[in-house]
Amino acid sequence: MYLEISNLRKKFGSFTALSGVNLAVEKDEFISLLGPSGSGKSTLLRLIAGLEQPTEGRILIDGEDVTRLPPYKRGIAMVFQDFLLFPHMTVRENLNFPLRMLKMSAAEREERIDWCCGILSLTELKDRYPNQLSGGQQQRVALGRGLVCRPKVLLLDEPLANLDRELRRDMEIEIRRYQVQLGIPFVYVTHNQEEALSMSDRIAVVNKGGIEDFADKSTIYSHPKTRFIAQFVGRSNVFTGPVLTSPSGGKSIEWQGIQVPLGPNASVGSPESATAYIKIEDTLIEADDGTPGPGKIAGKLRDVIFRGQYAEYLVNLPNGAEIVASSIDSSTRVSPGDNVLISWDVDRLDVFSDAVRP
Template sequence: MRDSSDMGESKVLSAVTLAGVAKFFGTFKAIEGIDLTIRQNEFFTLLGPSGCGKTTILRMLAGFETPSSGEILLDGRDISRLGPNQRPVNTVFQNYALFPHLSVAQNIGFALKMLGRPRPEIRDTVEDMLALVQLSGRGDQLVTQLSGGQQQRVALARALAPRPKVLLLDEPLSALDQKLRKTMQIELKRMQRETGITFVFVTHDQEEALTMSDRIAVLSNGALRQVGSPHEIYNHPVDRFVADFIGETNLLTGKVIRQDGDCAHVVLPGGVTIEAQCPHAVSAGSEVTLAVRPEHCTLAGPEAPLSGFIEQVVYFGTDTHFHLRLPGGAPLVLRRQNAADGRALPQQGETVGVALAPSATRVLRD
């Protein structure tokens, strides 16, 4: 599989490279032979549903699991068979794993003490880390006296203190409430940018991945489906799985009439022909799946070739979702931002014209 954001890859220094990495547990193949490059100083996210293999990859990067085949390179050095304590990689776990009997400063400085760093260096580094995670002045408190969000910041500071080349984050936001999660998403990205350390983040939450990442790898059943920037993953999904997993999307079926370069002319079951982006070759007469996001569908006048019957109108405050039924029976969700001018919106039971932006309607690979 080709990385959709690998233009000029040779000019970008890699931090981590997975070359043909596979992992078996008995006869079960958890990870297929995958090739993946994670760049230096980037926020890289492994995204996918439970059981897709993202945590297995993280554990192999950390040294807790050994690849069944293939190599893991860090700055060009093969670390596949090195133990966790032999590689310049740290991990932040879901449960933080802090020492409850130690103070905040002692927790942060623990790894530095184990490495035999001088006391003045440990003291200065701890102060720097407290400032980085915005906990200056809290070093003497026990971690049990802190909130969940503050404990997470201590766990991050402890992992960052030894200046690892790569920081692995195993769904560290999962235990936080929604408002705090959003705050910490911004904070994590800030910390990555300020430290310049490569972050590898594991999550099943699409919003987290889109919000924080420089690039995202989408996984399913142990295989890479697509690698690219949040914009590429969201707006240019390569297949049905990625389109359906990332955000909300409409999936329509149709038959190809012809293809002109990167544009395919597709007839929908109701008989209306539309244009769609199609960067791969398709043959005339073939059945295809189209993806179009609800925000890329617009209400049009009655003269529009495509129409839809409004089955439900759902108000979300910032926008309104119209659940339509197209000729031929296909469902379609149309999202419209709410205006402050009080304009009347179409109501349930009405038939409205629908326009699908050709630049945002995409023919998916099988």
């Protein structure tokens, strides 16, 4: 592995910010550290950068132990949420600044600047000042200041947080393209799951100073390992209640008077309490023709919310709860006030026993 983090711990006084983190990253990987505010993801990034020292553990880059090295000796660059460009310097001068700190020759600095501007499409903007650039252009210059030194690893701390939605989407594509072109690890911190899912090869879900799971993005999204991941990644309908087992052996959750059928592989049993999650996009709505059939829940459509390419259907149930569905057959036509049926593939449910919390 190219970047190895072993048993990394960080305490600030009596507060434990990170507890025994282990990660191993290949040289050509784009990974994201995904988690809510205060989970420890930025602390982990700062430890890799050398801006903080760990209480315990090791950090290796390309086989070298850099745990106690200062930031400038690690071969790492970092891009922050704020652009941090010098307003009195042109694009060329902003890119030249870190190279001057490394005491490179003028010819080598010029070669690096030209190379970086070529990658980031900044060649025509080299003589402009930051206030003459758009937000996306400024962000590319900020990336350039990290890339121009040709680091071994690039760290990115929520660099798109200050951009508008459309520009963020464009930059997601661009950042991923840069990573593939350069062939070095990018470690990207975000609380935005859409960013993590669109760019990453693998995602480390960070919660309360630890790693809930570190896996490919499809696994993180579709097969959450822990209850926290099921809650945090994606949007789901949630059902909690005691587990019932029928005479035939089928299992279901008694959820506020409604039986929610579970799949045959659900690792819970009677009479323990369990919680099941089903993604909104896996929740199917159809018109109620009076013959609900097994595994379908009857309700009344309250509202339809259009989200551009898809719609969300808000359904009131007899127990007073609400379910959100977004999957519908193209031949189905339903309107607010209609009686509808809700269903899903039971194998798509993520079920966790309430007896043991992660």
